[in-house]
Amino acid sequence: MAVTREALRQLAGIEQRPGWLSALADFIRRRPLGTIGAAIVLAMVFAALGAGFIAPYDPLETDYGAMLAAPDAAHWLGTDAFGRDVLSRVIYGSRTALTVGLGASLLGASLGSLIGVASAYFGGRTDLVVQRVMDVFFAFPVIILALAVVAVLGTGAGNVILAIAIPMVPRCARVVRSSALAVREMPYIDAARAEGFGSLRIILRHMLPNVMAPILIMATAFLGEAILLEASLSFLGLGVQEPTAAWGLMLRGAAVQFAESAPWMAIFPGLAISLGVFGFNLFGDSLRDALDPRLRTQ
């Protein structure tokens, strides 16, 4: 594979790929918005991994002496109706957001791309049936489908991941299928078939790697959306449950009730959601531009 690529590159007169450090510098110089996005994403990952060290308080620790306290030196972003530190809960909330976001988009993208590639590979009647089933899922608003899944499975982080992943499957499947249709016509697929390889092997080893770019693009686009959906479900009380620190959950109930007297409860978790999704969208956009020359906005 590597040799072929090398040869192709020489044939096409494309220069050798530069080292990763200069590639990084190039990315920063050429895509300032993408760099900002990547920085936000990195900060979020950092906050999620190091929450135990960064957060000044235990996110679940209640302090009835400091209920609804305004932001000050002790509590930078104030406290909530149970006297829990808002900053600590926002930091720990990035864990929930990233876990659910990554889990759901990985699950949704891998299931969707598998279905999409298989549908394109088998073609004919299988393809038709799969496409009709996807049409059915398409006719549901995403949040309604997610709500229905939560109603069946119950709440909690694991089920929320599934509930968010399922509406994403048909969308990913459709995009990947259209790329896979082109790949199916490639001579190397015929060669693999002539070689006597099984369908599963051809799908997994020969087709999937060649539609990786659209899959990666869909997955990053999903990430931001998954974080938003998790926040929405938690906000409705149908996602992650108390007392877990989750951004959507923090905006629920008391945050609205005391919005006037304690606005910090409503402002900061929402800011965290927006910033996180903003980062992922900016980063995803630049990634798409870099990966898919056809979509490049010149």
Next chain:
Amino acid sequence: MASYILKRLAAMVPTLLGVAVLIFLLLRVVPGDVVEARYLTQGSQFQSQELMNQERQKLGLDQPLWRQFATWMAGLARLDFGLSMWTSSPISEEIKLRFALSLQLALMASTIATLLAIPLGILAAVKQDTWVDYAVRVFSIAGLATPSFWLGILMILVMLTVFKWMPPVVFTPIWVNPWDNLAQLIWPALAVGYRYSAVGTRMMRSAMLEVLREDYIRTARAKGLRLKLILTRHALKNAILPVLTVISLEFAFLLGGLVVTEQVFNLNGLGMLFVEAISRRDYTLTQALVMLVATVFLLVNLAVDIAYAWLDPRIRYR
């Protein structure tokens, strides 16, 4: 043309049937039913298992699944949604006012999205890679990233603290009192419209960039046409189709999918009704709502395709 529309309408039937089967089974998989849900909220009414079973019999829940499905389908074929299992009143009555609210909100939000997306997208494309372009892109990506329910909370917060004013809480249909109606609905429409403008703006920008590189634009420039005229007469007409598609397809989802925004603004729309219906295990009402939204989605899809062919004669129906 007529045969094309008929063919498309016929193709909707299997999809809708699939939706019907899916939601029917999904609801029956959910643990508990309407009788149990009611028992939990008003414990005194159904004390014994016997009474609960009687109630189930009355609602037809003791029937085999295929018969329940057949009864529902027979009703749908006559456009009769049946009675709500929870309130026992006709579903069409339950839905009517809420549908009016959701429809108006969806229309207003789509209008706002269009009004934002088209000029911003054009601006970003014309001023490509300048600070204007970057500002528009940041504005629209921020719109995508901001949950509309949080934007709603902030709006209410600002209105309360700065203007000491609260939008009306009770829904008045626009034909009763347009002023009260708009004073209530404009805020959620703005919050949602901003969010949905983002996709349109980006679409407008990229479509415009593509069109601006076409030969006929160069010709128009070469013959000395003013930029404004080139943009509105030549470029916009060719670039606007995908934008309208995106916005109208989202319109269908705005109709039933604004669950969270409705919650924040205390609106009794279809989204809230859906959440209520599902938590009460009101099978008939949930099914009716899902079918309604799915039908609207498919019809909008069809309308977009027809509009496409009508606006662009190069596209032929197949």
